[in-house]
Amino acid sequence: MAANKGIAETVRRAAKRLGKFTAKDLYDADCDLHFPKSKITIALRDFCSSGEIRRIESGEKGKATVYEYIREKTLGFGVREKVCRAMHVKGRFTVRDVAVLSDADRSYVYLLVRKLQDAGAIRADGKTEGPRKNEQAFLVKNRDEFFLKWVRGSQKSVEAESPWRRKTKG
Numbered sequence: 001m002a003a004n005k006g007i008a009e010t011v012r013r014a015a016k017r018l019g020k021f022t023a024k025d026l027y028d029a030d031c032d033l034h035f036p037k038s039k040i041t042i043a044l045r046d047f048c049s050s051g052e053i054r055r056i057e058s059g060e061k062g063k064a065t066v067y068e069y070i071r072e073k074t075l076g077f078g079v080r081e082k083v084c085r086a087m088h089v090k091g092r093f094t095v096r097d098v099a100v101l102s103d104a105d106r107s108y109v110y111l112l113v114r115k116l117q118d119a120g121a122i123r124a125d126g127k128t129e130g131p132r133k134n135e136q137a138f139l140v141k142n143r144d145e146f147f148l149k150w151v152r153g154s155q156k157s158v159e160a161e162s163p164w165r166r167k168t169k170g
Helices: 007-018 023-029 037-050 079-090 095-102 106-119 143-151 156-160
Strands: 020-022 053-057 066-069 092-094 122-127 136-140
Touching: 007 020, 007 023, 007 037, 007 066, 007 095, 020 023, 023 037, 037 053, 037 079, 037 095, 079 092, 079 095, 079 106, 079 136, 079 143, 092 095, 095 106, 106 122
Parallel strands: none
Antiparallel strands: 020 066, 053 066, 092 136, 122 136
């Protein structure tokens, strides 16, 4: 694994390589990059939410939960689609959350957040709690509408009103 890749990409590659695995297997596969176990656990939970990884066996007393990598759900999409998918999955998110999940630059995520705010798809939702309490949180207003309009952006009718299109003078 390349040291310049983000946590999400690292977990995705390790999970794909392992097929069926436990969280400990992921930590061991990632030992050369030294990501904190808590960050890997968060990424694993987010991938389970998005459907890219699923739980096969729940961890009972003394047994670890077994996971399976089922498909490359976000691979093959452009950066914008990955960012919008991450926003949809999280619901309430910070720019940092989406950047970690999508492996996009924080400045690019911030730009898309501003465009989506202007379009009325998301809104500011206060500050985060805990160790990152000064970060601005955002909320997807209507998750179903957001999915249809922004995540599935390949429809021509959506592209016509999309803020991603460059504005032409005229």
